[in-house]
Amino acid sequence: MPLDKATLDQFLDTLRRFVDERLIPAEAEVDATDKVPQAIVDEMKELGLFGLTIPEEYGGLGLSMSEEVEVAWTITHAAPAFRSVFGTNVAIGSQGIVIDGTQEQKRKYLPKLASGEFISSFALTEPDIGSDAGSVKTRATKDGNGYVLNGAKRFITNAPTANVFTVMARTNLEEKGARGVSAFIVDADTPGIRLGKPENKMGQKGAHICDVVFEDCRIPGDALIGGLEGVGFKTAMKVLDRGRLHVAATCCGLADRLIDESVNFALDRKQFGQTIGEFQLVQAMLADSRTEHDVAWALVRDAARRGEAGEPITRLGAEAKYYASEMVGRVADRAVQIHGGSGYINDYPAARLYRDVRIYRLYEGTSQIQQLVIARDMLKEARSRRA
Amino acid sequence: MKVLVPVKRVIDYNVKVRVKADQSGVDLANVKMSMNPFDEIAVEEAVRLKEAGTATEVIAISMGPEQSQETLRTALAMGADRAIHVVHDGELEPLMVAKMLAKIVSEETPDLVVLGKQAIDDDANQTGQLLAGLLGWGQGTFISKLKIEGGAISVTREVDGGLEKVGLKLPAILTVDLRLNEPRYASLPNIMKARKKEIAKKTPADLGVDTTPRLKTLKVAEPPKRQGGKKVGSIAELVDKLHNEAGVI
Numbered sequence: 303m304p305l306d307k308a309t310l311d312q313f314l315d316t317l318r319r320f321v322d323e324r325l326i327p328a329e330a331e332v333d334a335t336d337k338v339p340q341a342i343v344d345e346m347k348e349l350g351l352f353g354l355t356i357p358e359e360y361g362g363l364g365l366s367m368s369e370e371v372e373v374a375w376t377i378t379h380a381a382p383a384f385r386s387v388f389g390t391n392v393a394i395g396s397q398g399i400v401i402d403g404t405q406e407q408k409r410k411y412l413p414k415l416a417s418g419e420f421i422s423s424f425a426l427t428e429p430d431i432g433s434d435a436g437s438v439k440t441r442a443t444k445d446g447n448g449y450v451l452n453g454a455k456r457f458i459t460n461a462p463t464a465n466v467f468t469v470m471a472r473t474n475l476e477e478k479g480a481r482g483v484s485a486f487i488v489d490a491d492t493p494g495i496r497l498g499k500p501e502n503k504m505g506q507k508g509a510h511i512c513d514v515v516f517e518d519c520r521i522p523g524d525a526l527i528g529g530l531e532g533v534g535f536k537t538a539m540k541v542l543d544r545g546r547l548h549v550a551a552t553c554c555g556l557a558d559r560l561i562d563e564s565v566n567f568a569l570d571r572k573q574f575g576q577t578i579g580e581f582q583l584v585q586a587m588l589a590d591s592r593t594e595h596d597v598a599w600a601l602v603r604d605a606a607r608r609g610e611a612g613e614p615i616t617r618l619g620a621e622a623k624y625y626a627s628e629m630v631g632r633v634a635d636r637a638v639q640i641h642g643g644s645g646y647i648n649d650y651p652a653a654r655l656y657r658d659v660r661i662y663r664l665y666e667g668t669s670q671i672q673q674l675v676i677a678r679d680m681l682k683e684a685r686s687r688r689a
Numbered sequence: 690m691k692v693l694v695p696v697k698r699v700i701d702y703n704v705k706v707r708v709k710a711d712q713s714g715v716d717l718a719n720v721k722m723s724m725n726p727f728d729e730i731a732v733e734e735a736v737r738l739k740e741a742g743t744a745t746e747v748i749a750i751s752m753g754p755e756q757s758q759e760t761l762r763t764a765l766a767m768g769a770d771r772a773i774h775v776v777h778d779g780e781l782e783p784l785m786v787a788k789m790l791a792k793i794v795s796e797e798t799p800d801l802v803v804l805g806k807q808a809i810d811d812d813a814n815q816t817g818q819l820l821a822g823l824l825g826w827g828q829g830t831f832i833s834k835l836k837i838e839g840g841a842i843s844v845t846r847e848v849d850g851g852l853e854k855v856g857l858k859l860p861a862i863l864t865v866d867l868r869l870n871e872p873r874y875a876s877l878p879n880i881m882k883a884r885k886k887e888i889a890k891k892t893p894a895d896l897g898v899d900t901t902p903r904l905k906t907l908k909v910a911e912p913p914k915r916q917g918g919k920k921v922g923s924i925a926e927l928v929d930k931l932h933n934e935a936g937v938i
């Protein structure tokens with residue numbers, strides 16, 4: 303049910319205060335220690351952030367897409383590692399169950415994911431499988447009533463702390479493509495699961511990823527999401543439509559923060575007897591960043607509204623994710639440029655966020671994959687007009 | 690135990706306050722407003738009393754324009770059970786507020802009224818004390834610690850010389866200082882629930898209080914710009930300047 307404006311505004315206000323009073327002051331510590339303090343995680347649970355998109359009947363908030371992007375935009379005025387703590391529960395880690403799960407699966411997992419008691423992780427990527435996501439090699443072999451998982455997953459966000467994994471695995475070896483792939487919900491303490499050591503990433507310190515290896519990992523038959531083989535990949539793609547808008551909103555929130563940092567620095571820093579904000583070449587950078595953010599954010603909000611109205615948003619979602627992630631890259635680069643030498647020093651948010659935002663052009667589909675999604679959809683549409 | 694918590698809608702503590710060009714007051718047009726931070730601490734303390742089982746009901750009160758409802762919604766989202774809104778446009782002086790609160794106290798018969806020690810807009814620091822005077826109740830002001838056992842309250846007050854411990858009997862008035870607690874952030878589920886909680890509306894006339902101003906604001910001005918400091922070369926020079934220029938010793 304959509305929230306009335308006053309309620310949403312009050313929540314976004316509260317969230318912004320949480321960002322300014324709690325998260326931003328903790329950014330340097332998180333970057334240095336590679337850990338989000340437990341007290342902050344607990345406060346995020348209290349605020350309801352883990353259950354943003356999980357339906358109310360399962361203890362979540364059941365936000366609409368439009369509401370979700372506003373929340374994502376607001377929270378990412380702080381370093382994105384904070385969002386990452388609950389990001390998988392909100393998006394790819396829970397939505398597969400929300401969309402396709404059986405009643406039993408929903409009842410078993412969603413309330414715990416909504417409260418943050420469970421951290422979820424989405425395991426699709428493999429050592430040889432990145433953008434070519436349909437070619438999943440991890441196998442789920444039928445064995446009695448259950449399945450046996452074998453294979454390795456790579457760069458799995460939140461895996462070191464996850465209680466449950468949504469695992470994409472091939473159930474049909476004859477079927478080479480996506481149609482042979484099914485989705486399973488697997489408890490992290492199942493014997494036969496081994497975690498790799500957390501990767502030493504370029505940015506987003508405090509958010510952890512690692513390999514997840516399945517070795518004769520026996521799971522029950524009711525771990526198959528929706529109880530149907532061969533729909534897992536399709537579900538993943540549906541989840542990604544929404545996920546891409548969420549990521550695009552995240553890029554916009556970070557861009558807006560970087561612009562704040564840039565403007566404030568330009569107002570304070572003096573060179574040649576005046577603040578650098580007086581120089582037109584600096585002004586040009588500020589203006590470009592502001593304009594590009596506003597364009598991206600308008601695209602995200604429009605796509606969210608259209609999606610809610612029932613329009614297909616696969617192409618729009620790809621456009622939003624493509625443009626917003628490239629945009630925040632440029633904005634971060636200008637922010638560093640405006641900061642001069644200080645922009646290369648990790649004490650300044652511009653330097654830290656510059657590293658943090660680089661991932662956005664890579665995950666949930668690289669920019670190049672988004673371009674393909676967009677162009678293929680355009681060609682398909684044009685062909686169907688001719689036929 | 691019933692607890693009343695008066696809350697005031699003030700300019701947000703992050704906003705840089707600007708004086709109107711005609712010096713008649715502070716510019717409030719398009720300025721972000723929030724709950725007075727000391728009142729947030731008061732609400733938090735009352736809600737904690739309820740969570741601890743000491744209090745049974747927490748009632749938030751605000752006096753001011755239509756938008757004061759939003760301030761009350763915040764208190765309700767933090768955990769207050771219901772709210773009373775005394776609708777009034779224009780200024781209210783501390784004595785009027787205290788008189789209206791005294792009337793509400795006589796109707797609601799709470800055991801405790803917890804207030805912020807002062808509001809960050811006019812910094813009057815009077816309402817709690819005036820209310821205690823009007824009701825003839827004991828008061829613990831500027832408290833940084835609170836313990837309630839049976840009918841006895843023990844509070845730690847932040848005073849100029851350090852900390853002072855005071856014992857009080859219920860019913861009582863408490864005004865809270867900054868270090869008493871750290872207020873919670875209202876969660877979205879609680880914000881949604883708060884929308885359904887009751888806000889009773891009253892007017893100053895209902896409470897029998899005359900709101901004709903007794904004070905007249907002559908002029909509001911920005912504080913003078915701070916002058917840069919001076920460097921001195923020796924202690925003798927410092928003493929000389931303090932004596933002859935500043936005239937403070």
